[in-house]
Amino acid sequence: MSLANIESLDHEGRGVAHVDGKAIFIAGALPGEIVEYASYRRKRSYEKAHAVSVLRPSSQRVAPPCPHFGTCGGCSMQHLNLPGQTAAKQRVLEDALWHIARLKPEQLFPPIAGTGAAYRSRARLSVRHVDSKGGALVGFREKHSSYVAVMDSCLVLPAHVSALIPRLKSLVEAMSRPDRMPQIEVAVGAAQTALLLRHLEPLSVEDHDQLRRFADAHGVIWYLQSKGLDSVVLFHPPDAPPLSYELPDFGLQMQFHPTEFTQVNQGVNRMLVRRAMALLKPRAGERIADLFCGLGNFTLPIARMGARVLGIEGSPELVKRADENAAANGLAAQCEFAVANLFEMTGESFSGLGAFDKVLIDPPREGAIAVVKALPEWGGPRRIVYVSCSPATLARDAAVLVHEKGYRFIGAGMANMFPHTSHLESIALFEK
Numbered sequence: 001m002s003l004a005n006i007e008s009l010d011h012e013g014r015g016v017a018h019v020d021g022k023a024i025f026i027a028g029a030l031p032g033e034i035v036e037y038a039s040y041r042r043k044r045s046y047e048k049a050h051a052v053s054v055l056r057p058s059s060q061r062v063a064p065p066c067p068h069f070g071t072c073g074g075c076s077m078q079h080l081n082l083p084g085q086t087a088a089k090q091r092v093l094e095d096a097l098w099h100i101a102r103l104k105p106e107q108l109f110p111p112i113a114g115t116g117a118a119y120r121s122r123a124r125l126s127v128r129h130v131d132s133k134g135g136a137l138v139g140f141r142e143k144h145s146s147y148v149a150v151m152d153s154c155l156v157l158p159a160h161v162s163a164l165i166p167r168l169k170s171l172v173e174a175m176s177r178p179d180r181m182p183q184i185e186v187a188v189g190a191a192q193t194a195l196l197l198r199h200l201e202p203l204s205v206e207d208h209d210q211l212r213r214f215a216d217a218h219g220v221i222w223y224l225q226s227k228g229l230d231s232v233v234l235f236h237p238p239d240a241p242p243l244s245y246e247l248p249d250f251g252l253q254m255q256f257h258p259t260e261f262t263q264v265n266q267g268v269n270r271m272l273v274r275r276a277m278a279l280l281k282p283r284a285g286e287r288i289a290d291l292f293c294g295l296g297n298f299t300l301p302i303a304r305m306g307a308r309v310l311g312i313e314g315s316p317e318l319v320k321r322a323d324e325n326a327a328a329n330g331l332a333a334q335c336e337f338a339v340a341n342l343f344e345m346t347g348e349s350f351s352g353l354g355a356f357d358k359v360l361i362d363p364p365r366e367g368a369i370a371v372v373k374a375l376p377e378w379g380g381p382r383r384i385v386y387v388s389c390s391p392a393t394l395a396r397d398a399a400v401l402v403h404e405k406g407y408r409f410i411g412a413g414m415a416n417m418f419p420h421t422s423h424l425e426s427i428a429l430f431e432k
Contacts, residue, residue, distance in 0.1 A: 001052055006033045009088045011096070011391070013077045013422035015051070026051050028070075030058040030080055031088075060084035065117070066155035073149070074140035075156065075420035082419060086111045089414045089424040096391035097412065101399035109413025109427065112275060114267040116419040120156045121188040121245075122264045125165075127172055129179040136172040138165055138184065156420065158188055164218060168195075171214050176204045187258035189243035194258040196223040196232065212236045229259055249274050250301045252329050260321060261294055265417045272387065272415050272427065273301055276360065279411075279429045280385045282307035286357040289381070291342055291371055296322035296335070298360050298387075303334040310353065311337045343370050350374040358383040367393025372400045380405075384430040389417075394426055401430050408432070 004017035015029025284306035293311030
C-alpha cells in the first residue's frame with residue numbers, strides 16, 4: 001500500500017492524486033486528504049485504487065448515513081457532505097466546458113440541490129436467490145460486482161419503499177420460482193407506488209394470490225412483465241389509477257406509465273423546470289420548440305406561460321402520453337407534438353419545422369449534436385435553454401453553438417438530481 005495527497009475529484013467522484021508522475025484515481029478519498037490506498041488496476045499512465053485509511057481527513061468528510069455504503073453500489077459519495085458534493089459537481093461541469101470546448105459561461109447559475117435522503121422516486125432493484133445468504137435478496141448491486149448487496153433498507157428510496165425491501169424478500173422467497181424473477185422496478189407517483197415484477201417463468205395461481213395480498217396489505221400497484229416492454233401489464237388492483245407527478249408552480253399534473261421515463265428526483269425536477277422557464281421566458285405570441293420533449297415535462301410549463309409549443313420526441317409512446325397530458329391539463333390548443341429521430345436532424349429538416357423564437361433542448365446522455373449542427377448560422381431561435389445529463393456532451397454541443405452558430409454562452413449551472421452519486425444534471429443558456 002502507498003500514500004497519496006488528494007488533489008481533486010474526478011467526474012466519477014474519485015479522489016485524484018499523482019504519484020511518481022502517474023495519475024491515481026482513488027475511490028473513497030476527498031480533496032485535501034492524505035490517504036493510504038491499494039490499487040486494484042494498474043495501467044501505464046494511471047491506476048485505479050480504493051482508500052484503505054485516511055491519515056488526514058477533509059473538513060467536508062462525514063460519516064456515511066447509510067449502513068450499506070461501501071458495499072452497495074448505488075451511492076459513491078456519502079462520505080462527502082452535501083454542500084461538498086454540490087461544489088464538486090459544479091467543478092466537474094466547469095472543467096468539462098473548459099477542457100472540451102474551451103468555454104467559460106458569462107455567469108455561473110446557483111446550483112440546484114435538494115435533500116439527500118428519500119429522493120429517489122424510480123429504481124430498478126435486482127432480485128437474486130442465494131442459498132448461502134439466506135435466500136432471496138432484493139436491492140442494488142454491490143460495488144464493481146454483479147452480486148446483489150445484502151440490504152434491508154435504502155437511504156435514498158422513499159421511506160415507505162425502503163421499508164418494503166425485507167417484505168419483498170419474504171414475498172419472493174415464498175413464490176414458486178424465486179430464481180426466475182430477476183428484478184423489481186419501482187415507480188413512485190404523487191399518490192401511488194407501482195412495483196413492476198419481471199418474471200422469466202409463468203406465475204402460479206398461488207403466486208398471483210400472494211401478489212394480490214401484498215398489494216392490498218401495503219397499498220402498492222403490481223405490474224407484471226414476462227418478456228419485453230410490450231408485455232408489461234397492470235395486474236393488481238385492476239382498477240388502479242394511473243401514476244402521476246405534479247408541477248405545482250404551473251398547476252400541472254403529469255401522468256406516466258411505470259416504464260416511461262420521468263426524472264428520478266421529483267423535488268429537484270420541480271426546481272429544474274422552474275429554472276428552465278425563468279431562463280427561457282416563454283411569452284404569449286412566441287413559438288417555441290421543445291426537443292426531446294418526453295411526456296411533456298417542459299412542454300406543458302412552456303404552454304402554461306402562454307407560448308405555442310411544438311414538442312418533438314423519438315418515442316411514439318411518449319409523444320402519445322405528452323399529447324394526453326396536454327389535453328388533461330387544458331393545454332391542447334397551445335401544444336403540438338411530433339415523432340422524429342432528432343439524432344438524424346439536418347438543416348433541411350429543422351427548417352421544415354417552421355420558425356421558432358426560442359428552443360429548449362433536453363437530450364439523453366448522447367447529447368444533441370445533430371440538432372445544434374442543424375441550426376442556421378443566421379437567424380434561427382434567439383434563445384436556447386439546454387438541459388443536460390452529461391457535462392461532456394453539453395460541452396461538445398456548446399462548442400458548436402458558440403464557435404460555429406454565433407451564440408453567446410450566457411450561463412450554466414448544475415442540478416444535483418442524484419445526491420450521493422457522481423451523476424449530475426446541468427442547465428445552460430445561449431443567446432444570439
